[in-house]
Amino acid sequence: MAPGNATMTNDDIILKVEHLSMKFGGLMAINDFSFEAKRGEITALIGPNGAGKTTVFNCITGFYKPTMGMISLRQKSGKEYLLERLPDHEITKTAKVARTFQNIRLFSGMTVLENLLVAQHNKLMKASGYTVLGLLGIGGYKAEAKRAIERAEYWLEMADLIDRADDPAGDLSYGAQRRLEIARAMCTEPEFLCLDEPAAGLNPSESATLNKLLRSIRADSGTSIMLIEHDMSVVMEISDHVVVLEYGRKISDGTPDHVKNDPKVIAAYLGVEDEEVEDVIAVVESLEGGENA
Amino acid sequence: MAENIQNSARQDDSLFQKGIKEGLFAGAVSFGMFLLYIGIVTEQNIHNELVYRFRWGALAAFVLIAAVGRFLIVTVAQPWLAARKANAKPKVEEKGLFRKHFLKIALVFLVFYPILAVTLAGTQGSLKYVDNFGIQILIYVMLAWGLNIVVGLAGLLDLGYVAFYAVGAYSYALLSSYFGLSFWLLLPISGILAAFWGMILGFPVLRLRGDYLAIVTLAFGEIIRLVLINWTDVTKGTFGISSIPKATLFGIKFDASKEGFAALFGLAPSSAYYKIFLFYLILALCLLTAYVTIRLRRMPIGRAWEALREDEIACRALGINTVTTKLTAFAIGAMFGGFAGSFFAARQGFVSPDSFIFMESAIILAIVVLGGMGSLVGIAIAAVVMIGGTELLREMEFLKHIFGDDFTPELYRMLLFGAAMVLVMLFKPRGFVGSREPTAFLKERKAVSSSFTKEGHG
Numbered sequence: 236m237a238p239g240n241a242t243m244t245n246d247d248i249i250l251k252v253e254h255l256s257m258k259f260g261g262l263m264a265i266n267d268f269s270f271e272a273k274r275g276e277i278t279a280l281i282g283p284n285g286a287g288k289t290t291v292f293n294c295i296t297g298f299y300k301p302t303m304g305m306i307s308l309r310q311k312s313g314k315e316y317l318l319e320r321l322p323d324h325e326i327t328k329t330a331k332v333a334r335t336f337q338n339i340r341l342f343s344g345m346t347v348l349e350n351l352l353v354a355q356h357n358k359l360m361k362a363s364g365y366t367v368l369g370l371l372g373i374g375g376y377k378a379e380a381k382r383a384i385e386r387a388e389y390w391l392e393m394a395d396l397i398d399r400a401d402d403p404a405g406d407l408s409y410g411a412q413r414r415l416e417i418a419r420a421m422c423t424e425p426e427f428l429c430l431d432e433p434a435a436g437l438n439p440s441e442s443a444t445l446n447k448l449l450r451s452i453r454a455d456s457g458t459s460i461m462l463i464e465h466d467m468s469v470v471m472e473i474s475d476h477v478v479v480l481e482y483g484r485k486i487s488d489g490t491p492d493h494v495k496n497d498p499k500v501i502a503a504y505l506g507v508e509d510e511e512v513e514d515v516i517a518v519v520e521s522l523e524g525g526e527n528a
Numbered sequence: 529m530a531e532n533i534q535n536s537a538r539q540d541d542s543l544f545q546k547g548i549k550e551g552l553f554a555g556a557v558s559f560g561m562f563l564l565y566i567g568i569v570t571e572q573n574i575h576n577e578l579v580y581r582f583r584w585g586a587l588a589a590f591v592l593i594a595a596v597g598r599f600l601i602v603t604v605a606q607p608w609l610a611a612r613k614a615n616a617k618p619k620v621e622e623k624g625l626f627r628k629h630f631l632k633i634a635l636v637f638l639v640f641y642p643i644l645a646v647t648l649a650g651t652q653g654s655l656k657y658v659d660n661f662g663i664q665i666l667i668y669v670m671l672a673w674g675l676n677i678v679v680g681l682a683g684l685l686d687l688g689y690v691a692f693y694a695v696g697a698y699s700y701a702l703l704s705s706y707f708g709l710s711f712w713l714l715l716p717i718s719g720i721l722a723a724f725w726g727m728i729l730g731f732p733v734l735r736l737r738g739d740y741l742a743i744v745t746l747a748f749g750e751i752i753r754l755v756l757i758n759w760t761d762v763t764k765g766t767f768g769i770s771s772i773p774k775a776t777l778f779g780i781k782f783d784a785s786k787e788g789f790a791a792l793f794g795l796a797p798s799s800a801y802y803k804i805f806l807f808y809l810i811l812a813l814c815l816l817t818a819y820v821t822i823r824l825r826r827m828p829i830g831r832a833w834e835a836l837r838e839d840e841i842a843c844r845a846l847g848i849n850t851v852t853t854k855l856t857a858f859a860i861g862a863m864f865g866g867f868a869g870s871f872f873a874a875r876q877g878f879v880s881p882d883s884f885i886f887m888e889s890a891i892i893l894a895i896v897v898l899g900g901m902g903s904l905v906g907i908a909i910a911a912v913v914m915i916g917g918t919e920l921l922r923e924m925e926f927l928k929h930i931f932g933d934d935f936t937p938e939l940y941r942m943l944l945f946g947a948a949m950v951l952v953m954l955f956k957p958r959g960f961v962g963s964r965e966p967t968a969f970l971k972e973r974k975a976v977s978s979s980f981t982k983e984g985h986g
Contacts, residue, residue, distance in 0.1 A: 296845065298841075298844075298845075323844045323845070324843075324844050324846075324847050324848055324849050324850070325847075326847075327844075327845060327846060327847030328847035328849075333845070333846075334845050335845075336841075336842070336845070340839045340841060340842040340845070341838075341839070341842070342834070342835045342838035342839055342842065343838060343980045343981075343982070344834070344837075344838050344964060344976055344980045344981030344982055345831075345834060345835065345838060345964075345966070345976070346966045346968075346969070346974075346976065348966075348968055348969065348970055349831060349834075349966055349967060349968055352828075352831055352967075352968055353828075353831050353832065353835040353843075353846060353848070354846045355828075356828050356831070356832050356846060356847065356848050357847050357848075359827075359828035360828045360829070363827055363828060363829075366824070366827050366828070366829045366856075370820070370823055370824070370827065376827075380968075384968065384970070388970065391970075397970075400969075400970040400971065401966065401969045401970055401971055401972055401973070401974050402974065403976040403977065403980040404980075405979075405980035406980065419846070420845075420846075423846055423847055
């Protein structure tokens, strides 16, 4: 991290990725990638198409087993988990990492409310005595089911979907489906939320609603968020920390302002030759000078 | 008011006139058409010459049918249809009322069905209706409801479901004839054994999806059948196991002995009582299956099954252990197959591998698909149509008068099934009941249209 941040303790870091590498056959999708995400912050992972952002997410959430490297998650309670060693469903269940998908994956034939109840599966399963007690009507399943509906209601309010609760998820508009997917992930009560392009395909007003939702998630539930995003209006507005990936390597890491002005990032996005980077820096500087004047 | 009556009278008059006019016209047209076809017939006379003669009677009949038919269509059928169309709205509500109470009506009918059969057809005559129709259909209802958990809810295509039916049947047949255990003890044991085999099947196929899963389950069904055929020391191979003990009612046997059911209640000895008892037994088992399925759907495991059908990857991302979820679906589906199997053995008194061929799996799966995957009511209706249809075909002796004495209607059942399935799938591609009932709701329970639900990928 930035050297000036000496006061930062271990507790502030929720996710630490060290020397992560992922190989698909001969293709090095991620090459020696390291970064840290701080608790309570919104970390953005950006980069051109094919840079390996989704692969990083799939490694964190257990959908891929990384070829090399270590991903450690530290919960509020101080418990630490090595995510690369856990099966995917355990990562959500015990390590409390939730995710959404680039191409929305809702249970479209189930209602909005049911989608949120499925997300509370593990909690309800325990309360129903792994189905046996619940089937016989013994134990606290009924009470827990009621609490689960209340929790779902809370997130429906947050995602502004309360009026559509009893409609099939497949019937929602695109933007509403995106919000529902986030609400569903939040119903697993995660400490760390990974969002894969949450603003893709949204119009400006929907993006603004999304920004509000993400901010309120961070403020109200203390969940740390990591997101992949191409929409810079979202990234620059809400993220506290930006990591830039290109061809599987980290090329920049820091505050939005720092990254915005990093010549390497500009080069990566605008696709200039290495020798021209200097020129780009000059252009940026002159632009900034113009703004100041 | 008076004007109205006058109006309607005038309308009636004009309708009558119109009917007469159109009837006469139809008669004239048909006279012209049929004069040569029907009115004149050519035949050879005794000198081998071709002669013709008139068939005025036949011609008159055809013309009359056309004229009167047209008259009736114009004066009766068309106004009636128009009136029905105009009054369509209240009719729909009435239908809704019937639909609302459909389950209660069906249940009451089923409870009184054997009594009805005995009253209408006599004790001996009721056998056909209670056994061939009632029990036969209910066995398939139960099997299809069991398979519905695997295919309809969890979306795992299982083509070897009959294997669990076989496991249940042979569990009862073998354990009762070797160890003399009673039906009531063996019923749960058969279910547990079938569930165990469901898990055994589940483990290797966890990673398979879609077509691959279907092929492996198909092979599993065949393996069980081949084991039953070839393990002759235990299963007696193709000869099957006969004289399997019957089920008892609180220790009362259904036989002609002094302690038998008929003697105890002072009734004339008849096999009908056992069949009626079996009818109520399978009805109870069906209701148990339905109850458990309905309850499970509202439990987290049931929702996880349906979520698995909708999107497996999203399930994993939500912390659902898809391995145990799939295994429980296989096991519970298989358990109901096992129950049905042990009931089957107790009913037949004889089991052989011939009863557990692939065709059975296909029929059960066809019932599930035809009924609408996931819908208990739809599946029950499909079972009545498919199995009841087969049994009805057996009854259609009159077809022999049309197609000749060599015609055996039940041989054509597969052809008719195929045609019926094609028709149903054309008009109701998601089965009889395509919509899905949500398991929880906030304000109102709205059925989910079938266009949103998925069939699962294996």
